Amino acid sequence: MTDNAIQISDLTVRYGRVLAVDHVALDVAKGSVYALVGRNGAGKSSLVRCLLGQMKPEQGKSTLFGEDAWTRRSTLMQRIGIVTEEADAPPEMSVAAIARFCSRLYDKWDQSSVEARLRTFGVPLTSRFGSLSKGQKKQVSLALALAISPELLVLDDPTLGLDVVARKSLFEEVIGDLADRGTTIFITTHDLGGVETFADRVGMMEHGKLVLDEDVDALKSRFRRIRFAAQPVAIDTTVLRPTVMRSWGGGSEAIVSNYDDLAFERMRSASNIVSAEVEAMSLEEIFIAIAGETSGGKS
Amino acid sequence: MRKALTIAAREFEEKRFVAYAAVAFAILPFILGVIPGISGKSPQETIALSSLIFATTFAVALGVMTGASFVGRDLSDGRMSFYFARPVASSSIWFGKLTAGILMIVGCFAVIIAPAWLAGGSSWKGFSTIDLGNMSVMILTTALALFLIAHVIGTFARSRSPWIAGDFAAAVVCGVVIRFCIQPLAAGQALDLISKLSIWLSIALAVAIIAGGAWQLERGRTDRRRNHLALSQFLWATVGVVLLITAGFVAWVVSVKPSDLTSKMHMSRSTSGPFAVITGETRWRDDYRAGFLINTDDGSVTHVDSRADWAVRYTRDGRSVMLPRLDISAHTADLLIYRKDLKEPIDTGLSLSAGDFFVSDDGGRIATISRSNILSVYDVAQKRSLVSVRLPDSRYTRAFFVTADLVRLYLNAEEATKIMELDVRSRDLRQTGIIESKTFVQFYPDASATHMLVKAQHADVLTLNDARTGALITTLVSGTNIRTARYLRDGRIAIVDGPPSASVLHILSAGGVAQRDIPLGPIQWMTVVGDDGTRVVLAADISPSHRELLAVDMNRGLIERRVAIMDWVPSGTFDPRPPIEPLREVFYGDSSDHKNYVVAWNPATGAKRRVT
Numbered sequence: 001m002t003d004n005a006i007q008i009s010d011l012t013v014r015y016g017r018v019l020a021v022d023h024v025a026l027d028v029a030k031g032s033v034y035a036l037v038g039r040n041g042a043g044k045s046s047l048v049r050c051l052l053g054q055m056k057p058e059q060g061k062s063t064l065f066g067e068d069a070w071t072r073r074s075t076l077m078q079r080i081g082i083v084t085e086e087a088d089a090p091p092e093m094s095v096a097a098i099a100r101f102c103s104r105l106y107d108k109w110d111q112s113s114v115e116a117r118l119r120t121f122g123v124p125l126t127s128r129f130g131s132l133s134k135g136q137k138k139q140v141s142l143a144l145a146l147a148i149s150p151e152l153l154v155l156d157d158p159t160l161g162l163d164v165v166a167r168k169s170l171f172e173e174v175i176g177d178l179a180d181r182g183t184t185i186f187i188t189t190h191d192l193g194g195v196e197t198f199a200d201r202v203g204m205m206e207h208g209k210l211v212l213d214e215d216v217d218a219l220k221s222r223f224r225r226i227r228f229a230a231q232p233v234a235i236d237t238t239v240l241r242p243t244v245m246r247s248w249g250g251g252s253e254a255i256v257s258n259y260d261d262l263a264f265e266r267m268r269s270a271s272n273i274v275s276a277e278v279e280a281m282s283l284e285e286i287f288i289a290i291a292g293e294t295s296g297g298k299s
Numbered sequence: 300m301r302k303a304l305t306i307a308a309r310e311f312e313e314k315r316f317v318a319y320a321a322v323a324f325a326i327l328p329f330i331l332g333v334i335p336g337i338s339g340k341s342p343q344e345t346i347a348l349s350s351l352i353f354a355t356t357f358a359v360a361l362g363v364m365t366g367a368s369f370v371g372r373d374l375s376d377g378r379m380s381f382y383f384a385r386p387v388a389s390s391s392i393w394f395g396k397l398t399a400g401i402l403m404i405v406g407c408f409a410v411i412i413a414p415a416w417l418a419g420g421s422s423w424k425g426f427s428t429i430d431l432g433n434m435s436v437m438i439l440t441t442a443l444a445l446f447l448i449a450h451v452i453g454t455f456a457r458s459r460s461p462w463i464a465g466d467f468a469a470a471v472v473c474g475v476v477i478r479f480c481i482q483p484l485a486a487g488q489a490l491d492l493i494s495k496l497s498i499w500l501s502i503a504l505a506v507a508i509i510a511g512g513a514w515q516l517e518r519g520r521t522d523r524r525r526n527h528l529a530l531s532q533f534l535w536a537t538v539g540v541v542l543l544i545t546a547g548f549v550a551w552v553v554s555v556k557p558s559d560l561t562s563k564m565h566m567s568r569s570t571s572g573p574f575a576v577i578t579g580e581t582r583w584r585d586d587y588r589a590g591f592l593i594n595t596d597d598g599s600v601t602h603v604d605s606r607a608d609w610a611v612r613y614t615r616d617g618r619s620v621m622l623p624r625l626d627i628s629a630h631t632a633d634l635l636i637y638r639k640d641l642k643e644p645i646d647t648g649l650s651l652s653a654g655d656f657f658v659s660d661d662g663g664r665i666a667t668i669s670r671s672n673i674l675s676v677y678d679v680a681q682k683r684s685l686v687s688v689r690l691p692d693s694r695y696t697r698a699f700f701v702t703a704d705l706v707r708l709y710l711n712a713e714e715a716t717k718i719m720e721l722d723v724r725s726r727d728l729r730q731t732g733i734i735e736s737k738t739f740v741q742f743y744p745d746a747s748a749t750h751m752l753v754k755a756q757h758a759d760v761l762t763l764n765d766a767r768t769g770a771l772i773t774t775l776v777s778g779t780n781i782r783t784a785r786y787l788r789d790g791r792i793a794i795v796d797g798p799p800s801a802s803v804l805h806i807l808s809a810g811g812v813a814q815r816d817i818p819l820g821p822i823q824w825m826t827v828v829g830d831d832g833t834r835v836v837l838a839a840d841i842s843p844s845h846r847e848l849l850a851v852d853m854n855r856g857l858i859e860r861r862v863a864i865m866d867w868v869p870s871g872t873f874d875p876r877p878p879i880e881p882l883r884e885v886f887y888g889d890s891s892d893h894k895n896y897v898v899a900w901n902p903a904t905g906a907k908r909r910v911t
Contacts, residue, residue, distance in 0.1 A: 049380075054384075055522055055525070074389075075386065076386075077384065077387075084380055084384065086377055088384075090313055092313050093309075093313060097312060104302075105302055105385045105387050
């Protein structure tokens, strides 16, 4: 038995000449929350399709709970709840009919939980799926995904189309609650602020490559913004590696990706820096810095 | 299975408006039936006919529309992931949707037609010879075929993949292969076999599409281009294998040998040359007919058109045979010449549609008489027409080349047979004589076409006439129950007459002077096959169930040998004159162990050999 809910190794997806996913490998431990971020077209959705056994990769493979996602998809789906990027249910069907249809396909199904969640979201059961707003469609998908009490919940950009309140509700009440109960969650999102509080690990994709795959705490602990009163300041790069350097008001600032207190003190003494202020960074700030680094943009 | 049915039920639920529409179309014929201007004298027939039209149109339209969308639309709209995110196998998705599509077409057809059928009674029989059950099967088969084909086209077109060019090319290649498979069978008049082959190909295609649909969703899943690619690869690979099997089968069918001919055989042969043409149905090949040109000198066999017996012509010199090669519609035929000294046939470049044709002694010229009575003479070497003239109307025309530049024609009309000659060089057509007779006239010219034997139908008189003018020279026999008469190669005349119980062969000189009478015994019917200078060969029905070939020695005046036969193989010269070369062998059909075959019999030695 594997301890990983998800194992992706050497995964490569190609559309004609376009390399959408480039030899990606990542693991997601059972009970953890993994957030995959990246810009549009970075390859997240292709990776998710392979992860769910909806697409056969050109190379490599993805396993869910130790079983091959491509060959064992239909069995695995009993244990996995999915919210796709685009609402995909038949538009002519009512929400109730969709729920009824899905209930016949699963071994276990909690209809009352579906109805309760939809009531909470304010989505009428009698509405045609096609007539719902983008956010409501996501909420229906989420309610259906949770009706089986999934061991793994895969959310492909779940906040797309949700208003601020619904987004907050999704992250804090639903996902947070599931995470607390030990459900493994794999989420792709642009909303870094939303996942910051509960994501255990985070990955970042750029041009099909996984450029970052790290525990959130470790990531946040090694990134710091250092503000200097004077400018310019020469930083010893053998001690601290600045990702970004720029002038700021009357002083300057540097974002370093390998911060630690001792190294910083050594550098301050050596460079005779009198005034410097060290700040922790949010995930969003870190990703902007990393995105700038991987695209070669230093300022 | 349960999940497939769940998906089928969902499809029904989504498309329930189609059922409402079918109900509306089921009611509409009854409304039409009570409108006076439309229903006419028979409201029941109006109801029956309109419901059939509505049901057919509805089923066919539904087949096309559902086929084009039931998978393709979900793929192009990105909704297939809804199914693939559930614990359901791709085969269940496919067969669920397929089942729903099929049942919807069949169900809607039944919904529309059933009330009218229950109410219509016997009125259904008024407008079709086909009963409603068979008609329904045909309509639904068509609708379901369109449903499957529309699915393939829908999947290909909606993928917006350049691979569609490959599909188009593959479809063209398949079409060409099918044409090449059907063509030889059509040439073999194997309509039953073609029909069975069409059913086999249709079933194979349907199975390929149905299995291909399951395969496309298994391999392509939510990606429309990968679906297209998977379906395309599966479909064309399967169709390729099916066509390979079909082509192999067709190759086996056409690899038939003369010994495989079993029944409905037609055969003709050159009286003095080595050629024989045989056609017939073949063993284990259903109604496939084959045709062979056999060179009995070297035993070589050439496949020819199975309809060659339609118009085979042997030249008098025995060196050539002309055979038609019919096109697939059998409306026109290219004329080919097979020569003794050539391995490959010569295409004369002449195409025949209907009418008659005859050839010169050496096969160098061909004359055709069209349905509109146009006589044309064609030179084979030059491949061009030398002359065309319109002939007078006649009931029946017999013609031959006296020389390569002179065509003699006997035109049998109401009151007389006109004798005409066409000079090919001067293009001059002129009447040279006439034979007055109100009945059909049989005539047998001598080798040089100077004199001829003339016998009017139903008249027991045989006369010797001038072949060019028709002028009577002398009456040879009269009132003796004349059975048959022919010129022999050396100019002598052979006549058989007498009662059936005691027929007699008379040998006369060229001038009509009796030389020898040879008693033949009881013979019901006979014809002169030919002669080798010493003996004349007769094909004779001794009794209704007993047929023989008789070799009669003219010098010794006796029947030298005789052989029992099943059927005599007639000469195919279609020239009333005696052949140039002496008769060497006579062909006849025989059978043993329920197998028919052809035997060549040498009347001089009595030797027999199997030809087929």
